[in-house]
Amino acid sequence: MILPSIPLNFLFPPPPSLFVTTMSVIGISSLTNAGYMEIKGKHMQYSKFLNEGVAKKEDQMKLSSRTGMFLLYSPSFFVGLSSFLVFPDRDLRFVLLASALTIHFLKRVLEVLFLHKYSGSMALESTLIITSSYTFSTATMIYAQYLSRDFPTPSIDLQYVGVGLFVIGIIGNFYHHRILASLRKEGGKEYKIPQGGLFDLVICPHYLFEIFGYIGMSCISQTLYAFAFTVGTLFYLMGRSYATREWYISKFGDKFPKDVKVLVPYVF
Template sequence: MFVTSMSTLNLFSLITAGYMEMNGKNKQYAKFFDAAKDENEHKLLSRNGMLLFYTPSFLMGLASFAIFNHQDLRFVMVVYILTIHFFKRILEVLFVHKFSGFMIVNAAITIGLSYAVSTATMIYAQYLSQESPKPCIDLKYIGLGMFLIGITGNFYHHYILSNLRTKGEREYKIPKGGLFGLVICPHYLFEIIEFIGISFISQTTFAFCFILGTIFLLMGRSHATRNWYASKFGEEFHKDIKALIPYLF
C-alpha cells in the first residue's frame, strides 16, 4: 500500500512540476530562479544547496548495502546504480559545475528529502519485488547499457557547460559542442536515458512511475530553458535548436 501510494504521488507531483515549469513557473531550485531577490528567505550558496540535494540519497544507497544483505542480483544492481548516480552528482557539484548564485534553504532541504524518500522507496519496492514472479522479459542488462550511456552523456555535456565561463564570469553563453547544436538540454536527454535504464533494471511499478514523472518534469524544464535562451539571445539563438529531443521537441 505504501509503495502504491508513493508511486501515484510521485507521478502526479512530477507531472505537475513539469507542467508548471513549462508555463514559466520556475521552482525555487531551478536554474533561472533568482533567489537573491527574495530578501525574506534564508539562503545558502548554490553549491551547498546542490550538495543538500544529493548527499542524503547517496547515504541512503550506502546504508542499503548494510540493511539489505544477501539479496538477488537485480536488487544489488538497483542499489549500486542509484548510489553511483548520486555519487557522480556530488562529484560534479564539487569539481565540475560552476556556481555564482544562491538557493533558498527551505527549497534545498525539501528537494533533498524528496530525493532521499524516492530513493528509499525505490530500494524498498525492489526488496519487496523479490517475492513476486520474475518478469517475463528480463531487461536488466539492456537497462545497464542504457544507464552507462546516459550517465556518460550527461557528464560529458555537464563538462561542456562548466567550460563555457572562465573563473569570475557570470554571463550566460549559448553552449556549443556535443548535441548542443541540436537541443539546448542534451544533459537532460541523457539523464532521461539514464533513468529509463534504471527502470529497465528495476522493472517495478514504482520505478516506472518515477521515471515517467521525471521525463515530464525534464520536458517542462527543457522547454522553459529553450524559451529563456531564445528570449535572452534573440537571433543569436538558432531557431532550429530544439529543447530536448533532436528535430522533434
C-alpha cells in the same frame, strides 16, 4: 484477459505495500505537476531561474549554489550506499539497482564539488523540496525492489538492457556537464549559448541523458514504482527543458539558433 497480462511480461507485480503505492501516486503526480509549472513560468528556484516566475522575496532564505546542490544529492547517495547494509538478503537485480542509484548520486556529488561553476545562490525552500524528492524516491525504489524479491521474474528480462541504458545515460550526462562547465571561467557569472555535443541540436542534452539513466534504472528494477517515478521525471525534465529554451531565447534573442530543439533532436 490479454491486456492485464501484458504489463506482467516486463513488470514485477505491485507489492502489497500501502507506502509504495502511495509514493507511486505522489511521485508521478507531483513531478508531472512540477513540469507543468515550469512551462507555465513558475520555476523551482535554482540556477538561472532563481527569482524567475515568482515574486521576489527579500527575506527568502538562500544557500550558496554549491552548498544547495551538495544537499540535493548527498542524502540519496548515502541511502543507496547504506542499502547494502540494511538489506542483507540481496539478489543480483537488487545489487544492480542499488549500485546504479549510488553511482548516479555519487557522480552528482563529485560534479558539485569538482566540476560545476556557480553564479549565484539557491532558495532553501527549493533545496528542501528537491532533496526530499530525491531521497524518498531513492529509498522507495530500493524498498520496492526488495519487496519484489519473492515474486516470479518477469518473462521479459530487461535488467541488462537497463545496465546499458544507464551507462549511456551517465556518460552522456557527464560529457555535457563538462561542456557547460567549460563555458564559464572560474569566478565568472555570465551565461553563454552552449555549443558542442548535442547542444547543437537540443538545449538540454544533459537532461536527455539523465532520462536515459532513469529509464535504465527502471529497466534494471522492472518494478511499477521505478517506472512511475521515471515517467514523472520525464515530464518534469521536459517542462524544465522547455522553460530553459524560452529563457535562452528571451536573453539572447535572434542570436539563439532557432533549429535547436528543447530535448529530443529534430522532434521536440
